[in-house]
Amino acid sequence: MKKVFSLNGHQLKMIAIGAMLIDHLAWSFVNTYSWRGQIMHFLGRITAPVMCFFIAEGYHYTRSLPRYLQRLAVFASLSQIPFTLFAVGKIALIPLNVIYTLFLGLAAIYSYDTIEDKLKRNLVILGIIILSLPADWTFLAPLLCLLFHIYRGDLLTQAGVLTALALALGVSPVFLNALGYAGIWWDSLFHLGIILNIPLLYLYNGQKGGSKYSRWFFYIFYPVHLLILGLLRW
Numbered sequence: 001m002k003k004v005f006s007l008n009g010h011q012l013k014m015i016a017i018g019a020m021l022i023d024h025l026a027w028s029f030v031n032t033y034s035w036r037g038q039i040m041h042f043l044g045r046i047t048a049p050v051m052c053f054f055i056a057e058g059y060h061y062t063r064s065l066p067r068y069l070q071r072l073a074v075f076a077s078l079s080q081i082p083f084t085l086f087a088v089g090k091i092a093l094i095p096l097n098v099i100y101t102l103f104l105g106l107a108a109i110y111s112y113d114t115i116e117d118k119l120k121r122n123l124v125i126l127g128i129i130i131l132s133l134p135a136d137w138t139f140l141a142p143l144l145c146l147l148f149h150i151y152r153g154d155l156l157t158q159a160g161v162l163t164a165l166a167l168a169l170g171v172s173p174v175f176l177n178a179l180g181y182a183g184i185w186w187d188s189l190f191h192l193g194i195i196l197n198i199p200l201l202y203l204y205n206g207q208k209g210g211s212k213y214s215r216w217f218f219y220i221f222y223p224v225h226l227l228i229l230g231l232l233r234w
Helices: 009-029 035-044 047-061 065-088 098-114 118-132 140-150 155-170 172-178 189-203 216-233
Strands: none
Touching: 009 035, 009 047, 009 189, 009 216, 035 189, 047 065, 047 098, 047 140, 047 189, 065 098, 065 216, 098 118, 098 140, 098 216, 118 140, 140 155, 155 172, 155 189
């Protein structure tokens, strides 16, 4: 069925960046347990899956994987001080920022494709997952990158993965709280916003979009907005 409306890669990334800004404004200035905070974080769940999706897409289209990895490594390094200023109010090595996590996601895809021995491949990917634990989105981002790669073009399976992740993060804490664990029963429901990615990915038309310079916008916007928010927040 022909789509009446579609989104190219640049448009999807701009939606994700807008969602990220809303999410980070909420973490900085809005009570998470308020309805306003929940709505803002709900919208913010768009960002990470879209970025993971485009790591998988970027792997498929890149002309030079080493330069792609190098670019992620450089901007992960440049983003670390702004990220920790935003997250914990001081310069620190931990937690690591999401560009570092995306770098690991790309490394996981490359390992999956190039290591023929199944045991070695699984051990390498396990090592990558362990390296992601002290970072933003932890092991979820590398796994999402890998799953988007493995099931590239299979929107139904991708939708199932996103739905399962949304339920695991959003609804399971409700049951834990019902069993007597401390917390507000609805404080994690905003993770259900992950399902917003399903219609967005459906609308993706496979076109890059934007200009030859537009790919740099996220890399620059990410540390700059974190630095500004970190200074204002703390």
